[in-house]
């Protein structure tokens with residue numbers, strides 16, 4: 312079996328320099344412009360997955376605290392909805408500027424709470440910030456229409472109005488960007504928000520709230536409630552069912568997304584869902600193999616494979632199968648450094664928590680038991696800590712294996728051989744997920760054909776990294792409803808009002 316590079320577990324000098332960058336670390340929640348504890352005074356620990364140290368303690372809030380945040384958002388909406396678009400845009404711009412100025416501080420907090428390599432955290436903050444910047448401009452472009460009427464005594468006007476206070480529930484894998492693209496759009500539209508960040512990563516959210524306050528965003532417009540996992544279902548239910556909340560935007564697992572969708576049905580509440588993916592990454596015989604391998608590394612191993620758009624199944628045409636697997640494995644060995652994300656050289660950090668670790672272990676064990684061949688990795692990297700899993704490449708994959716059907720969310724590359732385009736599409740589309748899909752081809756007809764036939768919301772053609780503020784992000788099938796980013800990202804937060812002026 313092959314090996315890969317690791318860095319020493321403890322790097323005291325790097326830790327010291329990063330710890331200096333923690334002036335935005337907040338240990339209270341942010342409600343109605345105040346930094347507050349939970350009503351019951353309870354806290355929970357935020358753990359660094361790289362070494363299990365306690366990064367901070369934050370309030371473990373309940374439904375009682377959440378109600379206060381909802382009331383604050385509802386109250387602030389009364390005035391925020393009337394702040395003109397230019398002013399809302401300018402406040403978002405100010406927030407963006409402070410976020411950009413504090414990029415490395417936020418990145419240090421993020422790496423400490425989610426284990427993401429510092430280079431990736433820096434990248435995520437820049438990426439997340441680009442949504443605040445984008446929506447600071449979009450605020451001024453939420454325009455209506457004047458439509459010709461069939462009756463000359465009437466005139467038809469169409470305007471877009473903010474739906475009201477919204478709840479934003481976000482995951483741990485992109486602690487900044489998932490909040491930025493929801494909060495940016497909602498504030499631009501004139502909505503106020505209650506943000507419930509993931510229990511693993513509340514600190515990035517609180518740092519963002521601090522900078523929103525510094526930017527002059529009025530009290531109650533942004534509220535952040537922190538809670539441990541056990542309170543999340545009750546808080547989620549309240550947010551879905553409160554008559555004061557007009558809409559929910561959720562990024563996370565399909566299981567939780569379905570619960571929220573059901574809960575929102577009762578009040579016919581707006582919901583945007585960005586759920587799990589199961590991205591195919593197809594490499595055709597005619598592809599540029601070097602570029603495909605580069606794209607594969609980025610699409611698979613970013614954030615240790617813990618992204619909803621991560622390449623989940625590598626589908627490789629038979630003539631180039633062996634060559635691709637060899638080159639991918641060599642590139643992993645030569646370029647991927649695994650270790651504590653604080654070290655600037657590290658490319659892969661730990662998994663977020665024990666649940667993720669157990670899930671990856673089980674998936675690989677199941678595949679191996681059913682006949683998969685381990686080309687690289689295949690086990691936890693225990694010498695680095697208890698949440699590190701070796702970058703892994705598996706072949707001899709069959710349909711009965713769980714890695715064939717499930718979202719992996721870890722550093723495991725599953726390589727499946729196919730004969731022709733029809734077979735590739737059949738495998739690619741044979742899932743209830745439909746978020747991202749990737750393929751590498753040099754045949755222009757094939758490019759348009761396959762892009763059209765892939766049952767996904769986003770397609771990367773000869774490209775492994777596709778997310779950007781200007782493009783609509785979202786899925787079809789069970790991967791979600793609605794789009795984030797781009798001009799379409801505003802739609803979840805506005806409703807259309809038609810006004811008829813008659814008797815002219």
Ligand code: ADP
Pocket residue numbers: 480481482483507508509510540543544545546547548562563564565567568570571
């Ligand atoms: P993951 O499995 O990646 O942790 P989840 O979907 O479980 O993804 O979590 C994403 C977000 O949803 C987190 O903020 C989490 O606290 C929250 N969450 C988990 N369960 C519920 C629930 N039943 N209702 C509302 N939010 C929930």
